[in-house]
Amino acid sequence: MAVLVAVVGVLLGLVGPPLLDRLSAAERPVTAGPKSIGSAVQPPVTATSAPAVVQAPTPPLLRMPGPVPQSGRDSFRYATGAGKVVGHAGTLRRYRVATEDGSGEDVKEFSSAVEEALGDPRSWTGSGQLRLQRVPDGSNYDFTVYLATADTAARMCAAGGTDIRIGGKPYTSCRTPGKVIINLNRWMLSVDYLVAAKLPLATYRLYVINHETGHQLGHGHEQCLGKGKPAPVMQQQTLFLNGCTVNPWPYLDGARYEGPPV
Template sequence: MPSARRRPATPPTGGHRTDAPRGGRGQATRRVPAGPDLTRPRHRRPARRRRLVELVALVLAVGAAVAVVADRRGADVGAEVFTAEQMPPAPGLAPVSALPVPPSPAAATPAPPVLRLPGPVPSEGRGSFGYDDRVGPVLGETGTLRRYRVAVESGSDEDAGEFAAAVETALTGPGSWVDGGLRLQQVRGDARHDFTVYLATAATAGRMCAAGGVDIRVGGRPYTSCRAPGKVIINLDRWRLSVPHYVSARVPLSVYRTYVVNHEVGHQLGHRHERCPGKGRPAPVMMQQTLFLDGCVANPWPYRDGRRYAGPRL
């Protein structure tokens, strides 16, 4: 009895089965990958596409806006891209690199010179001195060697080493006394020496100068510096404050310091006071520039252009 024909099973959801090939019975059937479910609604895919289209449109709109802004900026955009050396010159104009560069504000306005130091100046110290024990180099190339010490009064609020460095600068030149066939050298406080350079308060300087026969008072108060035998005495007031006619002429404090050292050392070397040789000319270093200039211009050096510069004697 022939067997009953079976009804094919309903294929599972999400796939389908193909019939066996006609070539023969009993061959295995082949599974086909599951395709999309055609029974479900398809409205989601168009929504995704719409969002993608909107995103692309937004990107294109932003790019167009940037291009418009760049086109409007024109030269500004180019200035950001090119350096001064790479910038192509406009017709008839010099390259950017050939144009003068304006100075920076700091370079255009240099710091004003120090004319005097701020703060109170001790009018009287302890009367004792501390020495700078550094041995300095020999200043000058030929001539007699003269040795000097450097001392600062205790209580003057000044450093002996700093004062010694300023004295050495004044005596080194070019333009100082060593340009005239003389050698100078700083030695220790306990070493053999020819003279001592002192920095003293006004009261102490007044007493030391008076003991050497020099009156440095102006208006009843010790004002100038002086030289006593074997002693070059620098008044602390002048060292810190300079003098009014130097300050009004805006002559730096460093210039006054160089002058006063060379002036008083000049006395120690045997030179006397001199006068202004003419209005507008440099003042001789042996002129009493602490008191007046008499039409001359401040000058801290005894030698100029390698030659001794002097004025008429008093």
């Protein structure tokens, strides 16, 4: 009997590994192993940054959309409060700001635009001999900046001796004694040839305020200094450039920039 057991043991030793290979999974002995065995191995997750979104620059506003009132009520609303004094020395000139009732324009917004234009050191206070301050209605003042519809502007300008019609229609802005009159059509629409040249409306607005205020301060029209040069602010840039480039400022690089008188 002992001999028989020994023979069986030898046989099992000889056939052991191949036999285990032939066993089914259910028949094999259970052994400990990595917990990942029998489950799908997920690749490591790595953080990736999203591609940067490049936004195209917003094109400048060339003119306001929508219809512009041709006529208003021929009455005005005045900006309230007082602005700060701009300029470092010289005579103090006080001005009011008003928008026509029925124009659809907010007097506070227009007043801010006027103060921005006249308060810039490249504007008329750049001489070092002038200071400016916006004051409310009822205060002592030297002149008023009006934003008026085309028909009202034509009447106001004509009363002061200036005809702003081009082709029979009220077109330009003007100055009459004590009144700087900005034509609402120009304020909202600029002019066709400057729109075609992609001039921002904001730049044209700076020009028209400084040009008409320049008349109030005693300056006449001036001519272009040469092709490719900045136009003097007192050139009639609403009508033509004559080879010059648009310039809304009377002072450039700290010096008065002017052309030959017309």
